Amino acid sequence: MARIRTIKPEFFTSLTVADLTPEQRLTFIGLWTHCDDEGRAVDDARLIKAAVWPLDDRTAADVEADLAALTESSLITRYTLNRRPFLAVTGWREHQRINRPSPSRLPAPEQGEPTPTPPPTSTNDDSPPPHARLSEDSRPERNREQGKEQGTGNRDSSSELAARDADPAPQRDDVEQLCTHLADRVEANGSKRPTITKAWRTAARLMLDKDGRTTQQVHAAIDWCQDSDFWRSNVLSMPKLRDKYDTLRLQAARPAPGGNVVPINSGRPSTTDLRVAEGMSLAARLRAQEAAQ
Known part of the structure; x- marks a missing residue:
């Protein structure tokens, strides 16, 4: 507790x-x-x-x-x-x-x-390091100062990271392009380039397949974030982009002083947009009827 x-x-x-x-x-x-x-x-x-x-x-x-x-x-x-x-x-x-x-x-x-402490890493080049026989499910112990693997220098455990991030779904070009585009923008904004993980690819697939977004709309959302105050207070990832997409769409649709606006969701009127259009049409018909009387 x-x-x-x-x-x-x-x-x-x-x-x-x-x-x-x-x-x-x-x-x-x-x-x-x-x-x-x-x-x-x-x-x-x-x-x-x-x-x-x-x-x-x-x-x-x-x-x-x-x-x-x-x-x-x-x-x-x-x-x-x-x-x-x-x-x-x-x-x-x-x-x-x-x-x-x-x-x-x-x-x-x-x-x-x-509790007994583990034996120190051997400095003899002829002897194998203590962690040489780790199982596939084990992760190497990390050095206190650098967070590196003990006994392996600066070499990172790429095979274990790849196994942990294994994605059973077939790779899709449109998903990879979206993830790469967002990673490029994060890096261009001055942050460390993020790793494209399984969670990133899943969020991108859901935006395209479940949410009905187009690749152009997602690209526009990423680009708008880079040019706005939103990026300054958020480290953007693909899952966060999907979660905040509707908020970003509304912010991007607001006219900027002296600038042109390209709505993120252009071409796909929302339910709210349709209701507003219907209400305005009804009001126009009522005004026409009053004028005729």
């Missing part, structure tokens, strides 16, 4: 915290709300991932790498008792003031044995 905790301003100027990656820092903060009133929790990366990163594209292996970094920095203590793993936040009582705390049901660190 999540709990309300406090954070001190000194957290942001701590040299120990500064050595962590932003993800590791957020995992550390998330542990405060996940741990009980004595700063203890079951040491299971899957449970912590579900509690701290429920809506993000991170895996339990990523969270396990965060916990390893926090242990190395002495910010948490990992221990076992009766073969069950636990963890505790170091210096819990110094940082958290809890009104009427509930006694912990988990053992204290001094009651258990320290």
Whole structure:
């Protein structure tokens, strides 16, 4: 159960915290709300991932790498008792003031044995690295400083990322063109070029097949976002573009001072447009009838 905790301003100027990656820092903060009133929790990366990163594209292996970094920095203590793993936040009582705390049901660190740390990566070029035989479902442990795979230099795990992003649907040229166009615009706007994922392709297919958009209309929506204030406050992705499409269409249809407007949804009158046209036509007929009388 999540709990309300406090954070001190000194957290942001701590040299120990500064050595962590932003993800590791957020995992550390998330542990405060996940741990009980004595700063203890079951040491299971899957449970912590579900509690701290429920809506993000991170895996339990990523969270396990965060916990390893926090242990190395002495910010948490990992221990076992009766073969069950636990963890505790170091210096819990110094940082958290809890009104009427509930006694912990988990053992204290001094009651258990320290969790053994994994063996360090060998520096002998003739010996294979410890992670050389990972299974296909496993993800390499990440380095604290760079977020790189330990024992593999700067080489990223492209095969594993491709497997995770596997798209069973056949590739479509129109979908790929839309995704590439949006990625180009994001990069041209000064942001890091995004990866075209399965979620991007799915959103593009749904806009074309289910929502009834044309490729020209989606292209126009992307281009309008780049030239508007919308882009300054939103990091656009294909799923977000689909979710915000109607809002963007209405904004793009508003006349700009001294400029020409090309509506995103041109050629496809909406239900609202049809009702307005019908109302104006009815009003014109009524005025004609009054004039004839």
